[in-house]
Amino acid sequence: xxxxxxxxxxxxxxxxxxxxxxxxxxxxxxxxxxxxxxxxxxxxxxxxxxxxxxxxxxxxxxxxxxxxxxxxxxxxxxxxxxxxxxxxxxxxxxxxxxxxxxxxxxxxxxxxxxxxxxxxxxxxxxxxxxxxxxxxxxxxxxxxxxxxxxxxxxxxxxxxxxxxxxxxxxxxxxxxxxxxxxxxxxxxxxxxxxxxxxxxxxxxxxxxxxxxxxxxxxxxxxxxxxxxxxxxxxxxxxxxxxxxxxxxxxxxxxxxxxxx
Amino acid sequence: xxxxxxxxxxxxxxxxxxxxxxxxxxxxxxxxxxxxxxxxxxxxxxxxxxxxxxxxxxxxxxxxxxxxxxxxxxxxxxxxxxxxxxxxxxxxxxxxxxxxxxxxxxxxxxxxxxxxxxxxxxxxxxxxxxxxxxxxxxxxxxxxxxxxxxxxxxxxxxxxxxxxxxxxxxxxxxxxxxxxxxxxxxxxxxxxxxxxxxxxxxxxxxxxxxxxxxxxxxxxxxxxxxxxxxxxxxxxxxxxxxxxxxxxxxxxxxxxxxxxxxxxxxxxxxxxxxxxxxxxxxxxxxxxxxxxxxxxxxxxxxxxxxxxxxxxxxxxxxxxxxxxxxxxxxxxxxxxxxxxxxxxxxxxxxxxxxxxxxxxxxxxxxxxxxxxxxxxxxxxxxxxxxxxxxxxxxxxxxxxxxxxxxxxxxxxxxxxxxxxxxxxxxxxxxxxxxxxxxxxxxxxxxxxxxxxxxxxxxxxxxxxxxxxxxxxxxxxxxxxxxxxxxxxxxxxxxxxxxxxxxxxxxxxxxxxxxxxxxxxxxxxxxxxxxxxxxxxxxxxxxxxxxxxxxxxxxxxxxxxxxxxxxxxxxxxxxxxxxxxxxxxxxxxxxxxxxxxxxxxxxxxxxxxxxxxxxxxxxxxxxxxxxxxxxxxxxxxxxxxxxxxxxxxxxxxxxxxxxxxxxxxxxxxxxxxxxxxxxxxxxxxxxxxxxxxxx
Numbered sequence: 001x002x003x004x005x006x007x008x009x010x011x012x013x014x015x016x017x018x019x020x021x022x023x024x025x026x027x028x029x030x031x032x033x034x035x036x037x038x039x040x041x042x043x044x045x046x047x048x049x050x051x052x053x054x055x056x057x058x059x060x061x062x063x064x065x066x067x068x069x070x071x072x073x074x075x076x077x078x079x080x081x082x083x084x085x086x087x088x089x090x091x092x093x094x095x096x097x098x099x100x101x102x103x104x105x106x107x108x109x110x111x112x113x114x115x116x117x118x119x120x121x122x123x124x125x126x127x128x129x130x131x132x133x134x135x136x137x138x139x140x141x142x143x144x145x146x147x148x149x150x151x152x153x154x155x156x157x158x159x160x161x162x163x164x165x166x167x168x169x170x171x172x173x174x175x176x177x178x179x180x181x182x183x184x185x186x187x188x189x190x191x192x193x194x195x196x197x198x199x200x201x202x203x204x205x206x207x208x209x210x211x212x213x214x215x216x217x218x219x220x221x222x223x224x225x226x227x228x229x230x231x232x233x234x235x236x237x238x239x240x241x242x243x244x245x246x247x248x249x250x251x252x253x254x255x256x257x258x259x260x
Numbered sequence: 261x262x263x264x265x266x267x268x269x270x271x272x273x274x275x276x277x278x279x280x281x282x283x284x285x286x287x288x289x290x291x292x293x294x295x296x297x298x299x300x301x302x303x304x305x306x307x308x309x310x311x312x313x314x315x316x317x318x319x320x321x322x323x324x325x326x327x328x329x330x331x332x333x334x335x336x337x338x339x340x341x342x343x344x345x346x347x348x349x350x351x352x353x354x355x356x357x358x359x360x361x362x363x364x365x366x367x368x369x370x371x372x373x374x375x376x377x378x379x380x381x382x383x384x385x386x387x388x389x390x391x392x393x394x395x396x397x398x399x400x401x402x403x404x405x406x407x408x409x410x411x412x413x414x415x416x417x418x419x420x421x422x423x424x425x426x427x428x429x430x431x432x433x434x435x436x437x438x439x440x441x442x443x444x445x446x447x448x449x450x451x452x453x454x455x456x457x458x459x460x461x462x463x464x465x466x467x468x469x470x471x472x473x474x475x476x477x478x479x480x481x482x483x484x485x486x487x488x489x490x491x492x493x494x495x496x497x498x499x500x501x502x503x504x505x506x507x508x509x510x511x512x513x514x515x516x517x518x519x520x521x522x523x524x525x526x527x528x529x530x531x532x533x534x535x536x537x538x539x540x541x542x543x544x545x546x547x548x549x550x551x552x553x554x555x556x557x558x559x560x561x562x563x564x565x566x567x568x569x570x571x572x573x574x575x576x577x578x579x580x581x582x583x584x585x586x587x588x589x590x591x592x593x594x595x596x597x598x599x600x601x602x603x604x605x606x607x608x609x610x611x612x613x614x615x616x617x618x619x620x621x622x623x624x625x626x627x628x629x630x631x632x633x634x635x636x637x638x639x640x641x642x643x644x645x646x647x648x649x650x651x652x653x654x655x656x657x658x659x660x661x662x663x664x665x666x667x668x669x670x671x672x673x674x675x676x677x678x679x680x681x682x683x684x685x686x687x688x689x690x691x692x693x694x695x696x697x698x699x700x701x702x703x704x705x706x707x708x709x710x711x712x713x714x715x716x717x718x719x720x721x722x723x724x725x726x727x728x729x730x731x732x733x734x735x736x737x738x739x740x741x742x743x744x745x746x747x748x749x750x751x752x753x754x755x756x757x758x759x760x761x762x763x764x765x766x767x768x769x770x771x772x773x774x775x776x777x778x779x780x781x782x783x784x785x786x787x788x789x790x791x792x793x794x795x796x797x798x799x800x801x802x803x804x805x806x807x808x809x810x811x812x813x814x815x816x817x818x819x820x821x822x823x824x825x826x827x828x829x830x831x832x833x834x835x836x837x838x839x840x841x842x843x844x845x846x847x848x849x850x851x852x853x854x855x856x857x858x859x860x861x862x863x864x865x866x867x868x869x870x871x872x873x874x875x876x877x878x879x880x881x882x883x884x885x886x887x888x889x890x891x892x893x894x895x896x897x898x899x900x901x902x903x904x905x906x907x908x909x910x911x912x913x914x915x916x917x918x919x920x921x922x923x924x925x926x927x928x929x930x931x932x933x934x935x936x937x938x939x940x941x942x943x944x945x946x947x948x949x950x951x952x953x954x
Binding site for chain 2: 092102
């Protein structure tokens with residue numbers, strides 16, 4: 001593609017996804033989403049459960065194939081070259097778990113090797129991350145004995161091990177306790193300084209308000225609005241993000257209710 | 261960077277990591293891999309040693325016998341007492357003369373009450389720690405013959421032993437008397453002119469080969485599944501459960517490489533278990549522990565060449581079993597769900613392996629191509645050096661072919677679209693899954709309770725038991741099963757059961773289908789009779805006599821109308837209504853066929869009943885009403901039950917009929933055999949092709 005903006009880390013055009021359900025027939029989970037993130041930008045995808053956030057992120061991460069539309073990550077076409085896309089991104093979701101019988105260090109080594117890293121480079125990188133996340137003392141303990149917060153740190157370290165250009169985080173704080181959640185929030189915040197683009201989904205307004213350079217509101221498989229918090233407030237005439245969200249959702253429900 | 265630290269192939273990485281995880285799970289390793297291998301010596305010891313020890317203990321146990329031989333001749337009395345005294349350790353007490361006659365009187369009476377008194381008398385004669393009462397009476401059948409009666413307690417081991425020793429003494433006495441008679445008459449027993457002696461031509465290697473050939477296929481299947489199932493569950497279901505699968509799928513690695521690594525890890529674990537177990541088994545045989553019935557006392561390892569050939573035959577079997585195991589465990593969403601699949605899978609896999617244990621089954625080209633059974637038989641033949649090339653080749657080749665087919669499916673196991681696509685569903689989908697699973701559990705619970713409770717009731721009273729099973733047990737199960745389904749979906753019970761008015765054309769279709777089906781069943785049973793003849797015990801007793809004595813109307817009520825209503829309410833009503841919430845139609849039909857075949861608890865009736873079950877399920881799904889299936893069932897059963905009834909509208913076309921005679925009416929069975937009956941299936945199909953109007 002020649003018309004790709006080199007400043008964009010993520011570009012999604014008209015992405016759609018339909019599932020076949022035995023009872024309900026064809027279910028359209030994502031109904032044409034356009035979205036773009038600049039390099040070094042933190043972008044929050046805000047929406048309720050079942051809005052299509054996870055499916056959109058999974059399509060971008062090359063896990064699911066889109067029914068139609070296209071997605072580019074760091075200039076690479078996701079559909080054409082999924083393995084290259086996976087080399088350039090880090091992915092983490094709430095449901096992400098760890099192998100209980102591997103140690104933290106072994107976990108990092110395993111995923112590093114799957115990324116084609118090896119030898120001294122890999123060991124040095126693992127050491128660097130263990131220090132950065134203050135995990136030296138637990139590095140050789142099995143992850144089954146870890147607390148939620150410690151597990152979270154291993155998962156984050158695993159996602160950034162290969163120094164990805166883009167981080168895709170699917171509801172990274174859902175289900176975490178306050179301490180673990182704040183580790184996560186701090187980490188996202190620190191990515192800005194490292195120049196990594198972060199695209200993350202959430203249904204927690206305060207998180208989006210605090211972290212995001214730009215926010216996209218997704219509802220029933222459609223991106224309703226996109227922009228900085230200020231832009232969104234101005235567009236809807238609301239003061240806070242939850243007001244913005246509610247007014248957009250109400251408008252969407254209304255237009256869906258009136259046929260034609 | 262030096263060459264040797266080059267990146268490792270992804271499948272190797274996955275393989276190493278899987279094995280590492282398994283090896284670190286010590287408890288699972290021990291239970292699945294090492295424990296079975298340790299158990300063989302105990303198993304063999306248990307069969308050999310413990311049996312011997314028990315026997316020896318019993319042999320040294322003293323038995324108490326009380327006897328009254330007054331009715332026998334003095335010569336017999338004296339010799340029998342001597343012979344009995346030789347059956348040491350034994351204590352023989354004499355009873356006062358006449359005690360035998362008093363028990364005998366009670367035996368002659370032959371009433372339950374007399375039996376009770378007979379018991380009490382015997383116990384009073386011998387005391388509670390005595391074991392046997394022996395007495396002689398004149399034989400009521402043959403004059404001048406003495407009848408010895410032995411009263412013993414079959415529930416007590418020592419009492420049985422006392423009987424054994426007494427009988428031994430009696431048979432020695434009989435031998436002595438006979439040879440005495442023989443030498444008086446002929447100057448010697450003509451039967452003593454020859455003796456016989458048997459000599460086994462098979463070498464010890466042959467014997468142990470035969471033993472291994474019979475045992476190992478069965479053990480191999482068991483061990484491969486037990487050793488591999490944990491690994492397969494950890495590799496596939498465990499990955500989903502721990503939430504690492506999504507992470508694994510976003511690594512820059514083809515998913516097929518991940519599957520390959522996992523598959524090889526499961527295969528290695530299975531093979532390691534098999535090798536350990538075989539070694540343990542061989543060791544047991546070599547040490548002479550394998551003293552199994554029919555195996556001979558084989559204390560040698562079989563020829564190395566045969567073992568090698570046997571190994572070559574077993575390798576594809578391992579491949580096949582492990583790939584099936586991976587496929588099944590890969591479908592499971594969690595460890596627990598996977599564990600539910602292991603037992604049925606093991607049973608299905610053990611069945612063909614058990615074929616090789618049957619001595620009368622001979623390997624031929626057809627059997628060679630049956631998965632597991634073919635190679636198991638080939639292995640058995642190979643171990644006794646009896647395998648010919650073609651069946652051996654076919655067994656190995658077909659198994660490799662099946663493995664390839666299964667492995668292709670295994671390759672697609674980690675398809676994210678299938679795994680995550682279905683998980684993208686919401687709470688409702690989960691609810692439906694629960695409903696289907698609970699319906700299936702109820703289905704099997706129903707089958708089991710019909711076996712156990714229904715079987716018990718019918719053994720007490722055939723007709724009453726059947727009525728109670730149909731009209732009490734099944735409606736209760738129906739209610740219990742459908743209650744939850746209806747509650748969850750907010751339907752009323754009749755609606756959930758499918759008790760709504762059907763389309764008329766579907767009812768007509770069911771009627772026509774029943775006739776065609778009944779014809780098919782008679783043809784099938786005739787064919788089955790050739791392939792798998794009914795044992796004589798079943799042929800005559802297809803129905804208990806109580807049923808055949810009923811009037812046609814009652815027979816119809818008991819065997820056609822009642823099952824048609826009650827069985828349909830449970831299987832096609834309650835169970836189907838739950839199953840269809842989550843499962844695809846073909847799966848619903850398959851489960852229905854399996855459940856309905858299983859509930860009839862007879863391998864001879866499995867095929868026809870499974871067919872009705874499947875067909876009734878299709879009809880119910882199609883017509884969205886339970887009534888056509890009921891009509892099908894009632895008609896089908898009715899036609900078979902009332903086969904001997906004559907139908908006035910159908911008359912026999914007989915050439916040697918006098919013009920004045922009225923042509924005789926045909927029986928229902930004869931009508932069923934008319935050539936046009938199978939063609940009724942076509943209008944039935946057409947009628948069911950027309951959908952129900954809303």
